[in-house]
Amino acid sequence: MAESSRKFPEIQGGGSLMIAWQIKGKNVLVVGGGEVAAGRILHVLNADANVTVVCPASGLNPEVSHRVSRGQVKHVDRLFEPSDLDTADMVLVAVDDPAASTVIWKLCKERRIPANIADVPPECDFYFGSVHRDGPLQIMVSTNGKGPRLAALIRRYIAKTLPKNAGNAIEAIGELRQRLRKIAPAPEESPQRMAWMTKVSNTFEWDQMCELTDEDMNNILTFYSDNKVPSLDELKAMRRDSGQPKSELFDGSFGFSVGA
């Protein structure tokens, strides 16, 4: 028992459950229109939510006003009313009124709506962190409430140390998988496709993947039928303009015709 238990990861309590919430097309109600609300609004717009801000117009800060005037968020020009919750899938409260906040929190809990009351940890189903974004790559730093400023510093440190075009590596691998499915579409070939994609992942260091170009990906695919994967050096030698510095990265467009 003691022997076998050593194989399994030890539990490290005291953390949060770090998750990537899906709110595309869902309704997020933001109560308040100040600086904190503006930050929350950006987070949820980046996740493609439909956002409604409830706040008297006089309380909107310039950033929130800007988003209202651009039609990026819907604005309800008054204080919160309980019926605002009728269509809400998530509620974010950022007002300087603890009593009003608590009332909204309780209503949300009655209706089982996930909610975050800014600066009131016991009235939060979830906390926010500091987020680095690079295309499909998102990295959240959380200090579990112990140092929000530090979270931002650590996030900037990570952003600085990540290779350039880290997002490109993810786009490239996703694109490679799509192109592979086009040239080898048979469902019964799925295990081979998966095994080969794993081989691709194991062949390149992930920061090498940041350098893969559109041309490279088509060259890699020519090795699939032999169940081989070329090295980065082999790929570089295959580039039509090899010998010259290559700067054009895969541009993320999906219109390339494979097998043409």
Next chain:
Amino acid sequence: MAESSRKFPEIQGGGSLMIAWQIKGKNVLVVGGGEVAAGRILHVLNADANVTVVCPASGLNPEVSHRVSRGQVKHVDRLFEPSDLDTADMVLVAVDDPAASTVIWKLCKERRIPANIADVPPECDFYFGSVHRDGPLQIMVSTNGKGPRLAALIRRYIAKTLPKNAGNAIEAIGELRQRLRKIAPAPEESPQRMAWMTKVSNTFEWDQMCELTDEDMNNILTFYSDNKVPSLDELKAMRRDSGQPKSELFDGSFGFSVGA
């Protein structure tokens, strides 16, 4: 308008809402007991949830069995039944049965219980990412479903490039705030305390904070009454054993008697 809009961050759609969910003491139902379930269970145990695993005993993998036998999770030795949801605050499904999974997903949505059906993105309120943990510091890497293997590689890259004892920096700053409150407890002094803590954060690079010792923190506090913050070099010179290499970091204990 065009002028002012340039000040505000552009929206970058297509992301997730990255959040740190609070499930301490909440009930998480895990349906299934295989390898994927084992990973989910570790995530939620690290966030101090009460975990119930519903799965016939024959379907438990060694890690899940280990956690059951240690009493880390409750085990219900049968297939899922709808009444299992009665006390669930969150549901994680990891079974190789898409039809059964969909039934559970729909029941969760009727009851507004946040749920994740492994490998079925449309049946997920949230996705998991790859998480680095160092004490109070948690860093989640998400590729928004485009490259789970890459997420793990990027997470390892970040873990390698972070300064040692990154978690210590957070503990240290949290501990400093607590000790400050003890030596300057007056509520009306809150603005001064906050301003001084900001000054501390601005004085040190965050990776310097990883090096702060217990002794350093008490030395820093002696500068509070003058609203000053010493540099790291000044602090090092103040160490009783300065001149000798210092390896003992702040150990995270909170029993130190301030002002004694």
